[in-house]
Every structure is written in structure tokens, then in C-alpha cells.
Amino acid sequence: MRLKYGIQIALKSLKINRSRSLLTVLGILIGITAIIMMMAIGRGAEKLILGEIGGLGAETVVVRPGREPSGPTDIADTLFNDSIGEREADLLGQKTNVPDVIEVAPVVIVPGSVSYEGETYKPTILGSSAEFIGKNFKVFPETGELFGEAEIREKASVAVIGQKVKEELFGESDALGKSIKIKDRKFRIVGIFESKGQVAFFNIDELVVVPYSTAQLYILGINYFHEIILKASGPEYVDRVVHDAEVTLRDAHNIDDPDKDDFFVVTQQGLAEQIQTIIGALTAFLSSVVAIALVVGGVGVMNIMLVSITERTREIGLRKAVGATSKDIMQQFLLESVLLTLIGGVLGIILGGILAYLVSIVLSHLVISTWTFTFPISAVFLGLGVTGAVGLIFGIYPARNAARKHPTEALRYE
Amino acid sequence: MKLIEAKDLKKIYGNDGVDTVALDGISLEIDRGEFVAIMGPSGSGKSTLLHILGMLDKHTSGTYQFNGKSMDQYSEEEIAKVRNKEIGFVFQAFNLLPRTTVLENVELPLIYSDVPEEEWQDKANAAVEAVGLSSRIHHESAQLSGGEKQRVAIARALVNDPEIIFADEPTGNLDSKSGRALMEIISKLNQMGKTIVLITHEEDIAAYAKRVIHMRDGKIEKDLIRK
Known part of the structure; x- marks a missing residue:
């Protein structure tokens, strides 16, 4: 049939x-x-x-304190761990330690809200370098400029804010040059990011960036970082940067056994x-x-x-x-x-x-x-x-x- | 020339260790073009004999030659082919497919044949015409009367132009008028050269046949040829 x-x-x-x-x-x-x-x-x-x-960039390497999180409690551990500080950032920035790194950007995360004349908004507040964030995530200032090394060194009270933050606090009126309050400290707005939406893990529009040194000293009262972002000179050098960074930090912290690391390194590929x-x-x-x-x-x-x-x-x-x-x-x-x-x-x-x-x-x-x-x-x-x-x-x-x-x-x- | 040659056919059903003898040494020859009626009380083995002759069942011992070839020489596939091409069956209960038109029922054997599809329509039409149902060819089988259903069954048996038609009490489910009409069709087929073997227990149906075989207890009791 x-x-x-x-x-x-x-x-x-x-x-x-x-x-x-x-x-x-x-x-x-x-x-x-x-x-x-x-x-x-x-x-x-x-x-x-x-x-x-992918928004992180293929050449980005992130160093975080504590152990690699495998559950919610480990994340808290990362936030309050002081194993990564100014000294570590310096060591990682030295060509003799990590030859393929071209940029070192410490980051602290500031909980809380910002306010301006009675208007309050709860954005994501990062202590970092606005210049670095602009370059790394390819966002440009719509008005004003992005602060960098100098402001960080001076522990200047300046901030760059995203579009949503501007809208919530200032509405239609001009925000540049005005001062917003974060935990009773005033920050002068020197720049406003263009609207970009979600990039990597955060929304640029809902971002407030202040110098990490200022955030550490005047808001958080800590002397460590929540993460250090390293930029390799190219995606092909990421593995070497990871290796060199690990060796450098183990050496600095006298760690012989990699299982006892008090830090961990994250890459785009590893996360993926x-x-x-x-x-x-x-x-x-x-x-x-x-x-x-x-x-x-x-x-x-x-x-x-x-x-x-x-x-x-x-x-x-x-x-x-x-x-x-x-x-x-x-x-x-x-x-x-x-x-x-x-x-x-x-x-x-x-x-x-x-x-x-x-x-x-x-x-x-x-x-x-x-x-x-x-x-x-x-x-x-x-x-x-x-x-x-x-x-x-x-x-x-x-x-x-x-x-x-x-x-x-x-x-x-x- | 002999179409059917059976010698000492026996059929024994083994059921739970109890053997039942259904056929007890049947020897029989049927020529091409004959019209044979098999009669006998129920349990005499007439249906079993018809099934074995029609290759629906296998005998236990003895020899059976169909068309000059012994049954033992046929493979399962070849037996199916013989049933398809050389044999037509008509059953008491019509056995038409439900929710299927007259045409589709008649075409059923062609599905299993190697007849090219272009010829199906003509063959089916000719078979339906031979039983006088051309006007109802697109009716569903459920819309037909008993007599018409059995005529469809005959057309189905006829469609592949077989050598022989086996009919197992074809008028058993019909009233006497439709029964007679059906027998007229069967007689006409015989006159046109088809060999017919039919089972009946009604004398007036058997009267259409030229040869009547009486069976009892698995044996042939009488084998009469009418003038």
C-alpha cells in the first residue's frame, strides 16, 4: 500500500x-x-x-572582595568585605604587576536616595569615575561634563546624573550647577548623561555618579571598595589580566591556596x-x-x-x-x-x-x-x-x- | 481446468487442550466457471471450508491447490496478493466501512493492489454498474438498504476482476425479495464467467447453483450436479 x-x-x-x-x-x-x-x-x-x-565589554575584568557568591548571604559578604582597597587598586594599576591593564576604576555602591528642594528620588548611586563610566559604557554627557581623576583626588562634591533622575528632581527646569543632597551632603551637578536606558546591569538614566573617594569619606565612612573594574588593553588579554590580578592580590594578601582567596575576579565570558x-x-x-x-x-x-x-x-x-x-x-x-x-x-x-x-x-x-x-x-x-x-x-x-x-x-x- | 483442488483437507482447532475437528477429510475439485452452493447445518464446517478455500485460513493437514499451485508454496505476502487479485469475498454482515461512500468501499481492494490510480475510477464504476447501483455511488453506506449494502459488497468483491467469488450466506441478513434480487446478480456474474462458491442453508437460494454440496460433521455428505 x-x-x-x-x-x-x-x-x-x-x-x-x-x-x-x-x-x-x-x-x-x-x-x-x-x-x-x-x-x-x-x-x-x-x-x-x-x-x-555584553554591555560590560569584552575587555572588562571586575575584581570583587570576598568569595565568589553562591547564595544571597555571600552577596552581603561581598558588600561588607574590606579586602579590596586603595592599596590593591594601586598594585593592580602598576605595569610591573598587571602589564596588560590600561585602566583601573574603583567602585563603591551608595545606598539611599537623593533630594533637591523637597523632591526625593531613589536612584542607583555609584561612587566611581564618571569619565570611566562614560567611556566604558559609551554614554556621553548631554550637558556639562564628566568628572575624572582630578575630582577624585580632591574628593570633590560633584555629581553626574541620568535623565530619569533629572526629570524626577528638576522636572523641566535646568539641573546643571544645582546642588543635590545625598545623606546630608551637597553635590553640585556638573554633568547630565544622555538618555541610554539599560546598559549592562544598571539603567544609565537612573544613575547618580559621585567620586568614589568622596563617597567613601563623607557618605559611607569606609576605606575599601565594593569592586575594582580593570580594563584590559584588548579582549585577547583578558585571561592574562585575570591571572596577573590574581597573582598580584594573592601575593599582597599572603595567600598560597587559591581556595582561600579573599577576592574574586569576574569577566564577561566567565559570567556568560x-x-x-x-x-x-x-x-x-x-x-x-x-x-x-x-x-x-x-x-x-x-x-x-x-x-x-x-x-x-x-x-x-x-x-x-x-x-x-x-x-x-x-x-x-x-x-x-x-x-x-x-x-x-x-x-x-x-x-x-x-x-x-x-x-x-x-x-x-x-x-x-x-x-x-x-x-x-x-x-x-x-x-x-x-x-x-x-x-x-x-x-x-x-x-x-x-x-x-x-x-x-x-x-x-x- | 481445475481452479480448486483439495485432497483430504483437515482442520483441527486446538482450544485449551481440547481439539475440535472442523473439517474431517474434505476432497473437492471446482472448475473455472462453476456455480457451487455449500449447504449444511451450523457447525458442519461449511464456513471453515470456505475460509480455507478463500485463503483466509490455513488447513491443518491435506493438500490444497489454488490455480495449480499448492497453498504451502505461497508466502504470506503472496496469499494477500491472491486474496486481492483472484478472490472476491462477500460476507453475511456486508462488512462495509462506516462513514464511507459506495465508491470508496468499492475501491478498497484497489488500495492494496498495484492497479494504477488512474484506472480506479473506471474499475469501480464498472463494478458498481454491474450491481445496478450507479445512481447511489456517492451515497454513504449508512444511507443504503440491506440489499443495496450487499450489492456494494459484491461490487467490492468484483472490482479487481477476480477468478472466483466466495459468498458466506450473502442473503442471510436480507428479506426474501432483496435476497432473490441479489441472487439474480450473482447468477448473472456466473453466466459472465465468474466462478461462484456460496454458503447457504436456504433451499431456494441453493437452487440458483448448478452444483450443491451438502456437509455434515466436517465431511461432504452429498455432492450433486444439477442438469
């Missing part, structure tokens, strides 16, 4: 039992919907996070790899849950195929009487179960795509504006492949039962 007739017969029989067929493939449909959503959202998250990490590992592990876990759903769905398909074959025993007998071979019968019922699951797969792919799209709309409007809808084509092939395989695997047993029926007994079946 030619495949074409097999497909016609299978489709016809599925159509005759339309509601039963649809209910049967519901399990498969849900499983595939879950796979598609998982892949689409996972890919979206990966793209988003990798995009943010970590994120990919996490998303990969998550996907693998969810996939195994979905696999169970598909097995349950497959058993449902097998069950309904067995029912259908019993119902159609006389039809099988008749087909054999008019010349169908056992192979023809086997092929017919295998096609039927494969088409059944494939229909579930196609519906699942469509439904999963729609749901993932809706989720991405919700996410991009309510949570993360940079979230984009991603629909991996590989998910379509995976979905179709998996459903076809489920139909084949769970269809073999019923189809073999059908093919083995003895024609005279099948014809007599009541």
Missing part, C-alpha cells in the same frame, strides 16, 4: 473520532506547549542576560558561561518534567489506539480479506498514532508560541523593558521530532496487535 492512502485512511479515522482524538492528544499538546514555552522564555532570558553582560550553565541546568530539569508528561501522554495514545483497534477488529479482518498484508495493517495504525501525536505536536507548538509571545509582552511591559520575544526554530523541530517519536514508540504495540489479528477471527468479531 502506498503511504498516501495510509495517511488518508488514518486522517479519516481520526476525523471520525474527532473529539476522542483531541482529548487523547491533550497530554502531548500540553507537554509540547511546555517545551516550546520553556525554550522560548529560556532563550529570551539568556539573550537578555547575555546582552547585559555561568549564566548559560544555570539556564542549561534549569532547562534540563524542566525537560525531564516535560518528558514525564509526554510519557503519560504517550500511554494515553497507546490506550486509545488499543481501544480503536478493538473497535475496528472487523475492519481489520475485512482489509485482510481484500488483500491487505499484515505490514499494510501495521503501517496504517502506526501512521494513525504518529499523525495523532503530530497533530498534538503542531497544536502544542502553536499554543506554546502564542503563550511565550504573551509572556514576553507582559514581561517587557511590566518587568524588564529590554525583554524581547525569541522563538527558537530548533524548538519546532524538537517538538515535531519528539511527538513523532512518541507516536511511533507508543503506536508500535497497538499496531502490532492489529497486524497480528487472524482474518477469520477478526471477521467473526462481534
